[in-house]
Amino acid sequence: MRIGTPGFQxxxxxxxxxxxxxxxxxxxxxxxxxxxxxxxxxxxxxSPSPITFDAIAERLNMPRAYFLRPPQAQxxxxxxxxxxxxxxxxxxxxxxxxxxWIREITSRLSRSVDFPETNLPNWSMPEDxxxxxxxxxxxxxxxxRSFWGLGRGPISDVICLLENNGxxxxxxxxxxxxxxxxxxxxxxxxxxxxxxxxxxxxxxRSRFDAAHxxxxxxxxxxxxxxxxxxxxxxxxxxxxAHRFAGAFLLPEESFLEELLFPxxxxxxxxxxxxxxxxxxxxVRCSDLEIIGEEDRSxxxxxxxxxxxxxxxxxxxxxxxxxxxxxxxxxxxxxxxxVLPKNDFLHEVALSPADVAAMCGLAADFFDESRTSVRxxxxxxxxxx
Numbered sequence: 001m002r003i004g005t006p007g008f009q010x011x012x013x014x015x016x017x018x019x020x021x022x023x024x025x026x027x028x029x030x031x032x033x034x035x036x037x038x039x040x041x042x043x044x045x046x047s048p049s050p051i052t053f054d055a056i057a058e059r060l061n062m063p064r065a066y067f068l069r070p071p072q073a074q075x076x077x078x079x080x081x082x083x084x085x086x087x088x089x090x091x092x093x094x095x096x097x098x099x100x101w102i103r104e105i106t107s108r109l110s111r112s113v114d115f116p117e118t119n120l121p122n123w124s125m126p127e128d129x130x131x132x133x134x135x136x137x138x139x140x141x142x143x144x145r146s147f148w149g150l151g152r153g154p155i156s157d158v159i160c161l162l163e164n165n166g167x168x169x170x171x172x173x174x175x176x177x178x179x180x181x182x183x184x185x186x187x188x189x190x191x192x193x194x195x196x197x198x199x200x201x202x203x204x205r206s207r208f209d210a211a212h213x214x215x216x217x218x219x220x221x222x223x224x225x226x227x228x229x230x231x232x233x234x235x236x237x238x239x240x241a242h243r244f245a246g247a248f249l250l251p252e253e254s255f256l257e258e259l260l261f262p263x264x265x266x267x268x269x270x271x272x273x274x275x276x277x278x279x280x281x282x283v284r285c286s287d288l289e290i291i292g293e294e295d296r297s298x299x300x301x302x303x304x305x306x307x308x309x310x311x312x313x314x315x316x317x318x319x320x321x322x323x324x325x326x327x328x329x330x331x332x333x334x335x336x337x338v339l340p341k342n343d344f345l346h347e348v349a350l351s352p353a354d355v356a357a358m359c360g361l362a363a364d365f366f367d368e369s370r371t372s373v374r375x376x377x378x379x380x381x382x383x384x
Contacts, residue, residue, distance in 0.1 A: 004047025118166035
């Protein structure tokens with residue numbers, strides 16, 4: 001009679017394997033067992049022996065408790081991926097598994113912390129993105145700025161803005177050149193999530209990615225899900241999100257007031273104030289018909305000539321914005337003694353490294369020898 005592991009959760013094995021970007025064959029080779037054995041474990045046809053179970057936890061760098069914890073049922077909405085058509089299945093699988101962990105972390109923290117209320121307007125938008133005009137996109141971006149009381153000037157911190165309005169944001173190493181981030185509105189939770197790539201560290205690019213994902217949450221919440229599977233429709237909604245991001249970060253009236261004459265040197269000066277890329281300003285000028293195709297082409301050539309297509313001026317000086325909401329919740333609960341950090345870690349049954357990375361904590365935050373950090377008042381910090 002073969003001895004297995006009582007309580008082993010087969011779905012958790014697949015989740016952990018995909019989160020590590022492994023195929024069943026690769027995991028089998030690491031464990032020194034057959035691929036069929038891994039398949040048997042994942043389909044609940046058999047259970048790993050205690051020795052194999054320990055090896056699984058070690059190779060996947062997960063606590064043993066993770067594989068004994070029943071998976072949480074999660075309702076899904078529409079997930080909007082950047083470059084969805086070219087993102088590899090493995091990269092998307094890895095990202096989705098970690099995103100599910102972020103939702104589990106958020107769910108647990110929500111029982112002890114009052115996160116900011118979701119303040120994301122659900123304006124009437126066409127179900128068919130083909131019926132959404134550029135004029136509507138521009139006016140919607142302006143309307144959202146007014147709704148959030150942002151005025152006409154630069155946004156100091158886009159990620160903080162999203163978090164202040166109840167959107168859960170995380171930065172992850174997505175390890176895929178074709179995957180910049182993704183977002184989802186979960187109707188049953190009345191909550192929005194945005195995940196950004198931490199391995200693309202240009203501050204202006206990260207701000208744009210955040211505004212791009214915000215666009216999907218505002219413009220495309222009600223679209224037909226089939227639009228996400230059609231290549232042409234997907235290209236359209238991506239273009240629309242780009243247009244919205246440009247209009248949201250660089251309002252037309254304010255942008256044109258400062259843009260006395262479009263030139264790379266003028267764009268460079270404006271970048272220091274608005275924290276948007278020179279490339280984005282070129283596109284914005286084109287969108288607003290300030291320049292034509294010939295001028296746009298000339299700008300791209302000049303950018304290449306100066307070596308700015310790979311790295312623009314100020315890219316090495318501006319620091320990427322960082323999410324704070326999850327991090328501050330964990331720190332505050334720990335310092336208040338409401339939910340000590342290692343009790344929290346035990347409850348979510350994830351590895352310390354994963355939780356630290358997903359929540360923006362110091363890599364050694366869960367080390368027992370680490371000195372305490374001060375309590376951070378979540379609401380006060382974000383209201384400021």
